[in-house]
Amino acid sequence: MESLSAVAGLRSGVDVLFLMLGAVMVFAMHAGFAFLEVGTVRKKNQVNAFVKILTDWSVSTIAYFLVGFPLAYGISFFVPAKDLLGATQGYDLVHYFFLLCFAACIPAIISGGIAERAKFWPQVFAGAIFAAISYPLFESLIWGKNAALLQGFFKQVGGAEFHDYAGSVVVHSIGGWLALPAVLFLGARSGRYLNGKSHPLPISNIPFLALGSWILAVGWFGFNVMSAGHLENISGLVAVNSLLAMVGGVLSALVAGRNDPGFVHNGALAGLIAICAGSDLMHPLAAFVTGVIASLIFVYGFHFEQEKLRIDDVLGVWPLHGVIGSWGGIAAGIFGQPLFGGMGGVSFVSQLLGTLAAIAFALANGFLVYGVLSKTVGIRLNVDEEFAGADLSIHHIGAYPEDHVR
Incomplete structure (x- = not known):
């Protein structure tokens, strides 16, 4: 019996370590979000980007601990520390840490779309609502305690449950579609569109932008691979599919974007x-094709959004996370089929329905939250504050203080 207990303890410890390492990798991705935004916005808004991402992370941590995680999975942490540790050496705690990193992606994604003209505290409040209530509600219907409700419908109609292994839809699509109402309510940055003509605003730092992308890409292998939850479920297929989809995206953007960094x-x-959604199902070559198509969606979608629809989404988070996240959910229903070398067990109809449900849910939440905020406290800096930049207007210091020393 002692040997069996020791084996069980070792297994629990290994799973806790496995998931904790994944959590740390995904936590690091938030530095990627920060540098991606800092490199894209102008110098007068760089400090704001850094502070905004870290503040959103911190608020999301509390909101998801107290409300979000219990809402999604029915696990409360209002018990003595001894009970929190339990027989599994605190697996639920580190599971919370790992899934918090997903929940906190929502305000981080939105941050890139609303950059350079959004008020600070209203957005912090909106992020708290999303991390505590909106995101966990949808999470509970796909991955959590209420999954039988919505998943049962998908299975009855489409023949299989909605499959989203690592969050193309649950995380990225939700985040991108939540961002769209915020961007629409805010309107374009001053000077972005003048006299019916588009005037793209310069970005500040391509090396920072590149650094953000690299940090995100490395951390993504924790995002996808560690979604297995337990060491015994780890999949080399997930790792290689993530790699080839990423490379497909790079090469496709290189050609379609004409070498634009x-x-x-x-x-x-x-x-x-x-x-993310089908990384455990697809053949690696199908994953490559999925990445190629995703990149085409972004290159042409970003141009369509900015130049045709005249939506000033600074980092293009709606096409990048919203539309491409939706593509990921649908792609799992296509390339997950045995016909394309996939593992099977997935339904195109269920994937389409689940993806559309996420879009409707996110838009409804986004218009509600940002609509109320815009009509009450307001969500946009005034003209003078925007001209001075969010750094000086909100934080009273610039990214390069010595530039102001005479």
């Missing part, structure tokens, strides 16, 4: 976003 580095992210 912004498209190339976001192309890597496009491929990784798209592969």
Whole structure:
């Protein structure tokens, strides 16, 4: 009996370590979000990007601990520490840490779309609502305690449950479609569109943008591979599919974006976003194709959004996370089929329905939250504050203080 107990303890410890390492890798991705935004916005808004991402992370940590995680999985932490540790050496705690990193992606994604003209505290409040209530509600219906409700419907109609292994839809699509109402309510940055003409605003730092992309790409292997939850479920297929989807995204963006470094580095992210849902199902060559298509969606979708629809989404988070996340959910229903070398057990109809449900849920939440905020406290900086930049207007210091020393 003692040997069996020791084996069980070792197994629990290994799973806790496995998931903790994944959590740390995904936590590091938030530095990637920060540098991607800092490199894309102008110098007068760099401090704001850094502070905003870290503050959103911190608020999300509390909101998801107290409300979000219990809402999604029915596990409360309002018990003595001894009970929190339990027989599994605190697996639920580290599971919370890992899934928090997913939940906190929602305000981090939105941050890139609303950059350079959004008020600070209203967005922090919105992020708290999303991390505590909106995201966990949808999470509970796909992965959590209420999954039988919605998944049962998908299985009855489509023949299989909605499959989203690592969050193309649950995380990225939700985040991108939540961002769209915020961007629409805010309106374009001053000077972005003048006299019916588009005037793209310069970005500040391509090396920072590239650094953000690299940090995100490396951390993504924790995002996808460690979604197995337990060491015994780890899959080399997930790792290689993530790799090939990323490379497909890079090469596709290189050609379609005509060597533009912004498209190339976001192309890597496009491929990784798209592969999350079906990374455990697809053949690696299908994963590559998924990444290629995802990158094309971003390159042409970003142009369509900015130049045709005249939506000033600074980092292009709606096409990158929203539309491509949706593509990832649908792609799992296509390339997960045995016809394309996939593992099977997935339904195109269920994938389409689940993806559409996420879009409707996110848009409803986004318009509600940002609509209320815009009508009450307001969500946009005034003209003078925007002209001075969010750094000086909100944080009272610039990214390069010595530039102001005379």
